[in-house]
Amino acid sequence: MATRAGGTGRYAQDEKRRDSDHVSFLKHRRFRWLWIALALSVTCILGYVMIDQQPRPNGGSWYGYTLGTIGFALIIWLSLLGVRKRRINPGAWSLKAWTSAHVYLGLSLIVIGTLHTGFQIGWNVHTLAYVLMLLVIVTGIYGVIVYATLPASLSANRKEMTRAQMLEALTAIGRQLETAAQPLDRAEADLVIAALSQDVFAGGALARLTGRYPGCATARALGGMGTRSEGEQRVVALLEKRAEQLSQIRGALRIRALLEVWLFIHIPLTIALIAALTAHVISVFFYW
Amino acid sequence: MAGRFKVAIVGSGPAGLSAAARAAALGMSHVLLEKTDHLSDTIFKYQKGKHVMATPSNLVLRSDIDFEAGKRETILGRWDEQIAGHKVNVKIHAEVAKVEGEKGAFSIHLRNGEVVEAEAIVLAIGTQGNPNKLRCPGADSPIIQYQLDDPGEYYDEHITVVGSGDAGIENALGLAADPAQRNVVTILNRSADFARAKGANVKLLEEAERDGRVIVRRETTPAEVRDSELLLDTRDGQEAIRCDRIIARTGSQPPRGFVEAMGIEFSSPEPGAFPKLSPVFETTKPGIHVIGALAGYPLIKHCMNQGYDVIEFLNGNHDLKPADEPILAEKFAQLPGNRSVEQWLEVFGKNVLILADLSTLQLRELMLDSTCHAYEPGEVIFRRNDPGSSMFAIAEGSVAVEVNPADPSITVPIEQGSIFGEVGLISGRRRGATIRAAEPVIALELSRTAALKLLATSPGAARVVNAISIERQLLQMFGSGLTKQDVAPLVESAEVMQARAGQVIVTEGADDKDVFIVRRGSMIVEKQIGERPVFLSYLPAGSYFGEMAVIDGSARTATVKAAIKSEVIRLPGEGFLALLEKNPALRTRALKDMAGRRATNEFIESRKDSFSGAVDLYSETAAFLVDNGIGEATDVLLIDEKLCIGCDNCEKACADSHDGLSRLDREAGRTYAHLHVPTSCRHCEHPHCMADCPPNAIKRGPDGEVFIDETCIGCGNCQRNCPYGVIRMDAKPPNKPSLLHWMLFGKGPGPGEASYSWRKKEAEKEGGQKAKQAIKCDMCSGIDGGPACVRACPTGAAIRVSPDKFLTFTKLTEDAE
């Protein structure tokens, strides 16, 4: 029970957590992984410059093999982030530390991989692997930029509402619109019905990313609504509310899409990279 | 009249039923009086299909009727059958209104005017009480009902709901939900706004009003109930509306007044107190016995056993051992000395000061919720900084307190009969010192619930604990070197004050001279700088304040007010000064503390001139966090929305670490300056959720977490009591296919909480969903590395903090990016 002497020994761990500074994955442990990655890259460059590689610097020399092995191991380890992220137990590790290491060690691959090629580029499976790696890295850099810049606007757009609450608010306005539209004439009523029956998520990937919905039926209804009668004014006011609510939902969708879209390239390219890399390694050993 | 019964049993809940069945089996002349038209109204009112649980599992059931865990319908059905089988003399529609007479000749007056005569009475009316009736002519009309079981039952009716609380609003919305029922629903509210209901409910009601689904009448009260018509008092005079049915939801009266009117005394005026009872459940009014929930035993099994026992006692069986005997025997078996249950009870009852006033019945019950320990000399009982809110009492032997963490050899003794650990109980904070057994010790550890119950029911025990705790708090706070004699005059003049949230204890600029100790709860210190108050610091329980003005004779330099409901000890300034005079070491320390505090205040004031934006941010963020329950938290999840990418990995990790259900709702909750307080447990110092849990299933664990164990019966009380809405009631879902299966073959729902439909479908394959139980964050107890939510966050947005460490200028203004 609560007071048995000793406890589970987690107290020290918990106190450390409560005492620790609050920092992002980029600043984690005073940029520990940035320094490690820099050291790794500088060492590789120095080695490349100082070691006399025969017949010429490329993947085939012993130094080239060394760089290749390091690079291959790093890529496999970087890919394992996808598993790590989804398997939280067992182990006293944190995904923040892993992401921090992933980002900086991933960047060091630019140096390691490039040196490994010995600047020999051609139309072959080896270069394919290299280019895929660079593409994965470029998408990763995009990812880090959006992770660092977009969350604040996601939070500001949310205004303390959850996604479910936003949709609920929209449904509530919809119900009011339905009643308010009763006295309208046929043409105007049709506009309201069209607005209400349009799926919030309609518009496709492009609309979602840009936040522009040219086919928005609510905007169209607002445009085609008169303002003479009291009934019309009430409907217009409600349509404006609906448009506002829609724009919050679309804002949230847009920011989240920008935060996620790169993973749809980063992950498949990782899989392609591993395939190309396997082909690259096998072909190298085959011709050996 | 049917002559005089030997016993009249009032109330047909599990306690009353079991008593009546025993009386019938013994052939004792009896009558069972039930207010409603069915047996066991409390259980009858459970949600349809609720799984009723039979805890505690180690207690044997002793009753002529059966009870085992199962569906509400099955249990009620079986009881109806068995009560008929035993030929119990049941009288329904028999609400007892008044009891007159003495033992041997009671007259029991029913609401309908009938009088029942009995020699003895067993009161088993539970704790539900009576719904408040409408206060107008016609209040007894049959069109009025006090409960709404199924809103879908009513068609084409004009229904008026009276009452503006959550129950009333929910009923009105339920009745109007389906337009196909064509009900005309009106809700009456005496005032102009719905201040007593939850914001979300009020919003829904206002929306329903705008849509014309519900008619809301404000500043309106019922004036008279007539046949299919209701006369209303409105602001503009009287008005009659058509009305086929009235649902009255204006709260209920606890049964205490009714019980006291019979001449039965309660153990104390506290709301949590129960009637004083003898070992045979007899009250202070001879001839009237109280059992069941009303006696303080809310579990069905306890109720049924007591029903059996009370009739046996009335029948003259005085050798009957209570049904908890084997449980107690098991508890005592591990203690040395081979003594019997009775002998042990005597040792504890006689030796321990705070148990002196208890009856054997109370003592036995207290033992059930407590743990007995035997310690060897030198053995550690608890260590400094262990979490723990239980209290210990020494039945034999004595213990040594290590008052100086730096030097374990300096100890202060606590002698036989006294208590320790009470600071943890009162403040809700970690242990302040390590305590060892000084000689062989037999000690009783009272769980927080048991200890609080004891303090509420025994004024004597409360007085003792109060005096001891003030003395110990002084000794502990002002460090080593002080003796009981040194602080005796201060203890003498100390006064405990309750403070509600926001109450000001010390006002800036005032020239009163008292010193205060925060005994429970927490304080915030503010100073008026320019126009607005600026937050200076946060004082957790165990700190003192007000010393500056006393030491240097100045006016108060800042305002101190309670962050949450708190208790402070007020010490007169002169007494404090006299103590400092006598103890130079203490004086030095106080001066040092004071200089430190002054430096913090000056730092913030100086910043205010140059970096007023940062100070405002700090001050406002701190105030926001305190408003959101951080002031009473021990460990709380916060999310920095400047870093959060909304991936919900925190929720997924939570679900995957805990039976597949997430205990946090990341999006819900308040946000200020990008700091978000999600809906997740704060592990309060004094958890509100623990207040009313029938099986005492909510406990504080070894790492300070508040957790719910498997004995939860799913009653939902904790969910209602938690002010932060963090408890959900749900069934443990079946296991998911492994991560590998999902990644490679797309099997199962993937990481995180599975959808409701998946859980339901899978559970049905396994023979139906498990019973719903209360679930909440347990701070990933037992998981190496600590809370999964924090570990699973890729960006560092999710942090867990404690208020004393986080509510500081540096932490609140640090830039995480």
Ligand SMILES: Cc1cc2nc3c(=O)[nH]c(=O)nc-3n(C[C@H](O)[C@H](O)[C@H](O)COP(=O)(O)OP(=O)(O)OC[C@H]3O[C@@H](n4cnc5c(N)ncnc54)[C@H](O)[C@@H]3O)c2cc1C
């Ligand atoms: C939602 C919920 C779920 C629960 N789940 C469980 C569970 O799973 N397992 C468990 O062990 N416990 C559970 N409990 C607790 C348990 O139901 C009660 O503590 C228990 O029913 C108390 O029994 P009782 O006989 O003392 O009184 P009650 O069951 O409250 O019965 C009192 C009876 O007295 C009648 N009465 C009241 N006043 C008068 C009067 N003046 N005259 C005549 N008759 C009167 C009432 O109509 C009622 O029928 C739950 C409680 C709730 C609220």
Ligand code: HEM
């Ligand atoms: C060849 C090198 C790399 C490989 C093979 C790789 C692979 C991966 C994989 C498999 C994931 C898991 C995605 C998921 O399951 O959600 C991931 C995530 C990520 N990668 Fe990379 N990556 C590489 C380089 C980089 C670089 C250079 C950066 C940054 C500069 C980067 C930034 C990220 C980020 C920010 C995430 C998301 C972490 C999260 O949200 O949990 N990656 N990467």
Ligand code: SF4
């Ligand atoms: S469940 Fe609620 S009341 Fe209980 S500890 Fe958590 S936040 Fe506090």
Ligand code: SF4
């Ligand atoms: S639902 Fe809550 S109060 Fe009720 S038994 Fe379970 S933990 Fe206790």
Ligand code: SF4
């Ligand atoms: S894991 Fe971190 S980034 Fe993801 S939703 Fe939770 S707090 Fe936000």
